[in-house]
Amino acid sequence: xxxxxxxIAQACRDRPGETLEVYGWVHRIRELGGVTFIILRDRSGxxxxxxxxxxKVDISGLTLESVIQVRGVxxxxxxxxxxxxxxxxxxxxxxxxxPDLPYQVNADIGKIGLEAVLDHRALSLxxxxxxxxxxxxxxxxxxxxxxxxxxxxxxxxxxKLVGGGTEGGAELFEVAYFDKKxxxxxxxxxxxxxxxxxxxxxxxxxxxxxxxxxxxxxxxLNEYVSLDVEMAFIASEKDLIALExxxxxxxxxxxxxxxxEELALWKAQVPDAQAVERAPIIPYEEALSIANGVSxxxxxxxxxxxxxNPEAERLLCEWALQEKGTDLVFVNExxxxxxxxxxxxxxxxxxxxxxxxxxxxxxxTGGRRQHDYKALLEVLPKFGLKEETIAGYRAFxxxxxxxxxxxxxxxxxxxxxxxxxxxxxxxxxxRDRKRIAP
Amino acid sequence: xxxxxxxIAQACRDRPGETLEVYGWVHRIRELGGVTFIILRDRSGxxxxxxxxxxKVDISGLTLESVIQVRGVxxxxxxxxxxxxxxxxxxxxxxxxxPDLPYQVNADIGKIGLEAVLDHRALSLxxxxxxxxxxxxxxxxxxxxxxxxxxxxxxxxxxKLVGGGTEGGAELFEVAYFDKKxxxxxxxxxxxxxxxxxxxxxxxxxxxxxxxxxxxxxxxLNEYVSLDVEMAFIASEKDLIALExxxxxxxxxxxxxxxxEELALWKAQVPDAQAVERAPIIPYEEALSIANGVSxxxxxxxxxxxxxNPEAERLLCEWALQEKGTDLVFVNExxxxxxxxxxxxxxxxxxxxxxxxxxxxxxxTGGRRQHDYKALLEVLPKFGLKEETIAGYRAFxxxxxxxxxxxxxxxxxxxxxxxxxxxxxxxxxxRDRKRIAP
Numbered sequence: 003x004x005x006x007x008x009x010i011a012q013a014c015r016d017r018p019g020e021t022l023e024v025y026g027w028v029h030r031i032r033e034l035g036g037v038t039f040i041i042l043r044d045r046s047g048x049x050x051x052x053x054x055x056x057x058k059v060d061i062s063g064l065t066l067e068s069v070i071q072v073r074g075v076x077x078x079x080x081x082x083x084x085x086x087x088x089x090x091x092x093x094x095x096x097x098x099x100x101p102d103l104p105y106q107v108n109a110d111i112g113k114i115g116l117e118a119v120l121d122h123r124a125l126s127l128x129x130x131x132x133x134x135x136x137x138x139x140x141x142x143x144x145x146x147x148x149x150x151x152x153x154x155x156x157x158x159x160x161x162k163l164v165g166g167g168t169e170g171g172a173e174l175f176e177v178a179y180f181d182k183k184x185x186x187x188x189x190x191x192x193x194x195x196x197x198x199x200x201x202x203x204x205x206x207x208x209x210x211x212x213x214x215x216x217x218x219x220x221x222x223l224n225e226y227v228s229l230d231v232e233m234a235f236i237a238s239e240k241d242l243i244a245l246e247x248x249x250x251x252x253x254x255x256x257x258x259x260x261x262x263e264e265l266a267l268w269k270a271q272v273p274d275a276q277a278v279e280r281a282p283i284i285p286y287e288e289a290l291s292i293a294n295g296v297s298x299x300x301x302x303x304x305x306x307x308x309x310x311n312p313e314a315e316r317l318l319c320e321w322a323l324q325e326k327g328t329d330l331v332f333v334n335e336x337x338x339x340x341x342x343x344x345x346x347x348x349x350x351x352x353x354x355x356x357x358x359x360x361x362x363x364x365x366x367t368g369g370r371r372q373h374d375y376k377a378l379l380e381v382l383p384k385f386g387l388k389e390e391t392i393a394g395y396r397a398f399x400x401x402x403x404x405x406x407x408x409x410x411x412x413x414x415x416x417x418x419x420x421x422x423x424x425x426x427x428x429x430x431x432x433r434d435r436k437r438i439a440p
Numbered sequence: 441x442x443x444x445x446x447x448i449a450q451a452c453r454d455r456p457g458e459t460l461e462v463y464g465w466v467h468r469i470r471e472l473g474g475v476t477f478i479i480l481r482d483r484s485g486x487x488x489x490x491x492x493x494x495x496k497v498d499i500s501g502l503t504l505e506s507v508i509q510v511r512g513v514x515x516x517x518x519x520x521x522x523x524x525x526x527x528x529x530x531x532x533x534x535x536x537x538x539p540d541l542p543y544q545v546n547a548d549i550g551k552i553g554l555e556a557v558l559d560h561r562a563l564s565l566x567x568x569x570x571x572x573x574x575x576x577x578x579x580x581x582x583x584x585x586x587x588x589x590x591x592x593x594x595x596x597x598x599x600k601l602v603g604g605g606t607e608g609g610a611e612l613f614e615v616a617y618f619d620k621k622x623x624x625x626x627x628x629x630x631x632x633x634x635x636x637x638x639x640x641x642x643x644x645x646x647x648x649x650x651x652x653x654x655x656x657x658x659x660x661l662n663e664y665v666s667l668d669v670e671m672a673f674i675a676s677e678k679d680l681i682a683l684e685x686x687x688x689x690x691x692x693x694x695x696x697x698x699x700x701e702e703l704a705l706w707k708a709q710v711p712d713a714q715a716v717e718r719a720p721i722i723p724y725e726e727a728l729s730i731a732n733g734v735s736x737x738x739x740x741x742x743x744x745x746x747x748x749n750p751e752a753e754r755l756l757c758e759w760a761l762q763e764k765g766t767d768l769v770f771v772n773e774x775x776x777x778x779x780x781x782x783x784x785x786x787x788x789x790x791x792x793x794x795x796x797x798x799x800x801x802x803x804x805t806g807g808r809r810q811h812d813y814k815a816l817l818e819v820l821p822k823f824g825l826k827e828e829t830i831a832g833y834r835a836f837x838x839x840x841x842x843x844x845x846x847x848x849x850x851x852x853x854x855x856x857x858x859x860x861x862x863x864x865x866x867x868x869x870x871r872d873r874k875r876i877a878p
Contacts, residue, residue, distance in 0.1 A: 004673065025673050027639060027839055045592070045641040045672075067839040071673075096673075097811060099839035124835035127638035136640070140595040147582070154483070157578040159665045159850070161869040162600075162648050165877050176616040177624065180654070180873050186615065193869060196878070200565035201465060202574070203483040209648065210600050216618070227597045234483075235442065235463050235534075373535060394878045397562035401465055401505040401537035412597070431599040431631060435618050439603050440634070440832045 007042065007049035011086040014076035024049060024088060025071045025096070027128060028064065030108050040090075041083070041108075042070070043128065050079075050087040059093050067099035067107060067128070116424060123430060123440065134264035135428055138257055139416045143208055145256035146229050146410070149249050155204040155231070160193035162186055162210060166391060173214045175224075186212035189409060191344075192394045194232035195371060199402040203234040208412075218434050220424040221312070221363060223413060225433040231368075232407030239354045239369050242406050243283055243332050246358060246366060249410075250330070251275045257419060268420040273329050281330035282322060286310065286352070289333040293317040309340070316362040331359045336369075343385040344378065344395075346370035346406070354406070361418040368408020375399045446484035449524040452514035462487060462526060463509045463534070465566060468546050469502065478528075479521070479546075480508070481566065488517075488525040497531050505537035505545060505566070554862060561868060561878065572702035573866055576695055577854045581646055583694035584667050584848070587687050593642040593669070598631035600624055600648065604829060611652045613662075624650035627847060629782075630832045632670035633809060637840040641672040646850075656872050658862040659750070659801060661851060663871040669806075670845030677792045677807050680844050681721055681770050684796060684804060687848075688768070689713045695857060706858040711767050719768035720760060724748065724790070727771045731755040747778070754800040769797045774807075781823040782816065782833075784808035784844070792844070799856040806846020813837045 005013050005022045013022060026044035033039075038061060040051040051072060053059050074090040104121070105114050107128040119126040126132045147157065163177060163184045174185040190207050197205040211228040231249075236242060254272035257265070265271060284292065290307065293314040297304045307314045310333055322331040334356040335348055345353040346369065355369030372378050375398040379389060416428040426432040431440060443451050443460045451460060464482035471477075476499060478489040489510060491497050512528040542559070543552050545566040557564040564570045585595065601615060602625045612623040628645050635643040649666040669687075674680060692710035695703070703709065722730065728745065731752040735742045745752045748771055760769040772794040773786055783791040784807065793807030810816050813836040817827060854866040864870040869878060 025841070043639065045639060069839045069841045096841050097836075097839050100837040103838055122835065122838075124634045124637040124840070125838055127635070127640065133639065136596065137594065139597075143595055143597075144585070144589065147585070151582065156575065157581055158574065158868060159577075159581075159648070161663055161871055163663055163871050163876070178614040178616075179871075179876065180652070182876060184876055192878075196562045197565070197868070199562040201481065201483060201571065202565065208646070210597070214618070225599055225601055397560065397878070398535075399538040400541055400560075400563055401507045401535050402562070403463070403507045403534050430596060430635070433599055433601050433617075438601070438617065438620060438622055440630075440835070 006046035007044045007084075008046035010049055010076050010088065011078070011084055014078055014086055019075060021073055021075055021091065022088065023071065023073050024051075026069070027107075028066055028068050028070060028099075029128075031064065031066065040064075042072070042088075048083055050082040050084075051090050052087050053090045053093070057089075057091060059090055061093065063098070065099045065101050067103060067125070069096040069099075070094065071096055116426065120426060120432060120437065121440070131267045132427075134261070134267045135416060135420060135422065136430065137264050138261050138419060139412065139428065141257050141260050142253055142412060142415055142419075143227075143229070145253040146249065147206070147208065149252040150204075150206045150231065153204065153245070153248075155206045155233070156197075156202045158190075158194065158197050158202070158205045158207050159209065160187075160190045160197075160207060162212075175212050175214045188213060189228060190230050194230055194407060195344075195402075195405065196394065196397050198232050198234045198405045198407075199373075199397055199400075203403070204232075206231050211409075216435060218436075220426075221414065221417075223425055223429055223432055223434065226414075226429070227412035229410040229412050229415075230407065231409070232405060234403040234405045236370060236404060236406050238348075239334050239356045239406060240283070242368050242370070242408055243334070243356055243358075246332075246368070246408060246410075247278050247281065250358075250360075251278045253415070254278065254419075265420075268422075270420045272419055277328045278330055280326050280328045281332060282326050282328075283332040283334055283356075284318070285335040286333055286337060287335075289318055289331075290314070292321050296321050310336075310357065312363075315359045315364055319359050319362040322359075329361050333357050333359065341369065343381050343387060343392075344371050346372050356408075358408075358410075360415070361421075363414055363418055365414045365418065366408050366410050368406065370404070370406035373398060373402040373404050375402075444484040445480065445482045445487035445522075448487055448514050448526065449516070449522055452516055452524055457513060459511055459513055459529065460526065461509065461511050462489075464507070466502065466504055466506045466508060466537075467566075469504065478502075480510070480526075486521055488520040488522075489528050490525050491528045491531075495527070495529060497528055499531065501536070503537045503539050505541060505563070507534040507537075508532065509534055554864060558864060558870060558875065559878070569705045570865075572699070572705045573854060573858060573860065574868065575702050576699050576857060577850065577866065579695050579698050580691055580850060580853055580857075581665075581667070583691040584687065585644070585646065587690040588642075588644045588669065591642065591683075591686075593644045593671070594635075594640050596628075596632065596635050596640070596643045596645050597647065598625075598628045598635075598645060600650075613650050613652045626651060627666060628668050632668055632845060633782075633840075633843065634832065634835050636670050636672045636843045636845075637811075637835055637838075641841070642670075644669050649847075654873060656874075658864075659852065659855075661863055661867055661870055661872065664852075664867070665850035667848040667850050667853075668845065669847070670843060672841040672843045674808060674842060674844050676786075677772050677794045677844060678721070680806050680808070680846055681772070681794055681796075684806070684846060684848075685716050685719065688796075688798075689716045691853070692716065692857075703858075706860075708858045710857055715766045716768055718764050718766045719770055720764055720766075721770040721772055721794075722756070723773040724771055724775060725773075727756055727769075728752070730759050734759050748774075748795065750801075753797045753802055757797050757800040760797075767799050771795050771797065779807065781819050781825060781830075782809045784810050794846075796846075796848075798853070799859075801852055801856055803852045803856065804846050804848050806844065808842070808844035811836060811840040811842050813840075
């Protein structure tokens with residue numbers, strides 16, 4: 003019966019002298035005067051194995067990263083990692099690793115370089131620090147889903163193959179769909195709105211989303227995981243901000259609870275509930291003034307900022323940390339021209355929309371939507387759109403409640419929680435203009 | 441403060457005489473001697489509203505499926521649905537529904553027809569029986585994820601844009617990816633295997649999968665939600681079958697617990713844990729004999745069956761229900777020629793593979809995989825494949841443990857739990873050769 007590395011010390015205390023079986027990868031080999039020490043790594047952690055010459059276990063040709071199954075008796079040893087080691091009686095190879103590893107898993111991962119990390123995911127994830135990223139991401143997805151289910155949201159799965167983009171058709175990947183042209187969905191926008199109108203009222207979706215944007219930056223992916231939310235019977239974007247605050251608080255507290263080790267590896271911390279609650283909500287024009295104010299007062303004043311661009315996002319978060327003691331800022335009331343046609347108006351020039359900025363990066367865009375079909379038709383010409391291109395919205399003629407929603411970029415949230423310098427580090431198999439494999 | 445329909449009776453008992461607010465859709469209107477009865481529908485259920493002439497609430501032009509917000513006082517009334525009704529003082533329109541509904545939501549949904557149901561999802565889901573399908577599906581996804589997390593599996597999200605199919609490249613949708621050709625992934629097969637090799641050992645993914653198959657049948661979708669599982673350190677497919685039994689048991693018990701109302705609407709039942717445990721595991725050749733035996737002994741003997749085709753799946757399930765009292769059958773040891781190149785051999789002709797059949801339909805394909813890279817290379821010529829086409833598997837050279845996995849088709853499981861005649865009913869926005877909208 004297999005025992006995980008993390009449970010060996012306890013097993014040794016509970017059943018001293020009993021022979022146990024452990025499986026895993028050879029993380030490190032060290033020879034010391036007739037004794038070989040192997041650090042074995044499994045999904046739970048590391049364990050020191052001790053092979054003495056007396057036992058006559060054949061380890062000729064043993065390579066790093068080979069997968070082995072060993073049987074032996076654990077003994078408590080204060081000097082061993084985790085306070086326990088296993089004296090090996092038998093050793094079998096599940097898989098012998100080729101000796102020409104592209105890089106050493108047990109080395110400082112910072113020295114390996116991003117391309118090598120991404121090229122060899124089966125190796126790079128064996129490094130505990132790299133693996134930590136995806137343990138945190140798994141928690142984010144779980145916490146997102148669980149919080150919303152607790153608020154009576156229904157999980158939906160909608161098609162990623164669409165006839166065109168709801169925002170007008172730019173930056174879409176084309177799919178040859180039998181004898182037709184289709185496109186990869188940029189977001190489940192219209193589908194989640196239809197689901198609100200269908201009477202589900204509150205829905206969420208976790209699914210890939212696609213942007214055929216040519217830029218290659220540390221904050222963009224051409225394929226990403228979108229954490230989407232949409233809910234009925236809201237009055238304004240402020241109801242959505244309140245929901246997102248609760249949601250992010252829950253995600254942060256779950257990451258803190260389940261991933262303390264992973265956070266420690268990255269020297270990272272998550273905001274507590276009070277810090278999230280303190281997050282200011284700043285109207286767009288005021289946010290622009292603040293960003294320009296911070297920029298002007300800096301050691302090296304930057305050029306004047308005319309919209310909430312990445313530099314403004316960074317400056318606003320700098321300001322919020324200093325003035326409000328929080329990593330999170332909401333900017334609302336974006337001007338009409340910056341938002342899609344379906345955004346609900348606040349007045350002639352402003353909309354009931356918002357962005358969430360976290361540690362210098364926009365992680366969410368959202369807002370109240372126009373639920374009245376006639377009003378939607380009226381704004382179309384301003385956006386150069388025709389009724390045919392928004393055919394899906396015809397469903398709104400048959401009773402669509404006031405509603406709105408938002409999306410959280412899963413990789414962006416992961417990146418900012420851990421302080422990763424490039425978003426690609428937060429995607430197992432990222433896609434950019436050049437990277438199409440593995 | 442809004443109160444949901446399902447909570448009105450309790451609110452009436454707790455705080456009699458208090459004015460409450462309810463929001464929802466106008467499901468039915470009935471006039472009876474100066475009094476108008478409206479059945480209001482919200483995400484939680486139905487509530488009877490009572491509008492007397494004395495109150496002077498203007499309901500001129502009130503249309504079915506309009507969204508309204510009303511205030512009034514609830515009174516217990518044994519004759520009203522749910523034992524309570526709300527005497528309306530004020531009524532506001534959130535959205536007036538156009539009077540030309542494509543069909544009536546409160547009608548027998550069976551008469552509407554599949555095409556109309558799919559064309560108008562915002563309407564069809566308002567019918568409680570149709571909505572039930574997706575409440576059950578939401579529970580399936582939640583239960584799948586939660587069970588596997590409980591077994592120490594990590595949730596992963598992998599790219600759906602791949603360079604080619606792992607099974608050889610047929611039946612793929614092509615994507616114009618900048619200046620390159622890519623394809624929509626048929627399954628996360630190689631990625632979940634790489635994640636096992638990465639030391640995560642146990643992974644699962646919930647994501648769309650694509651098959652460019654031209655057939656249009658009640659059991660096929662061109663885009664579906666694949667519930668994928670992969671785990672390390674298994675000896676054979678029997679370990680996977682044991683896992684799937686536990687997983688399905690959990691899913692069924694969660695659906696029974698959370699969706700009793702939804703199951704009742706479809707007159708459906710889920711198997712209990714004992715029935716799942718009783719599911720037989722039948723080697724391929726024996727399964728073929730059984731299917732032919734059932735076929736021959738029927739009232740109208742069919743032609744001889746030469747492989748486990750849809751008819752054989754149906755017959756095997758018929759047999760299992762009669763002989764073993766279970767809706768679930770596992771067929772294992774499929775011949776080499778029917779399985780992909782990466783399937784682990786049992787002997788010269790058979791493989792460590794299996795299918796799960798549930799109520800006449802294959803819902804799962806899985807098996808142990810070849811984890812030795814050299815052995816993989818050796819079988820390639822038999823499948824007409826070259827080393828370049830399986831480049832991703834090179835990762836296996838660096839220590840890949842014995843492993844295997846399976847995938848459950850989410851829509852198929854939903855279909856068979858509820859007894860839906862067509863799988864498209866279990867997809868919110870299904871895609872087939874002709875259906876590309878909404």
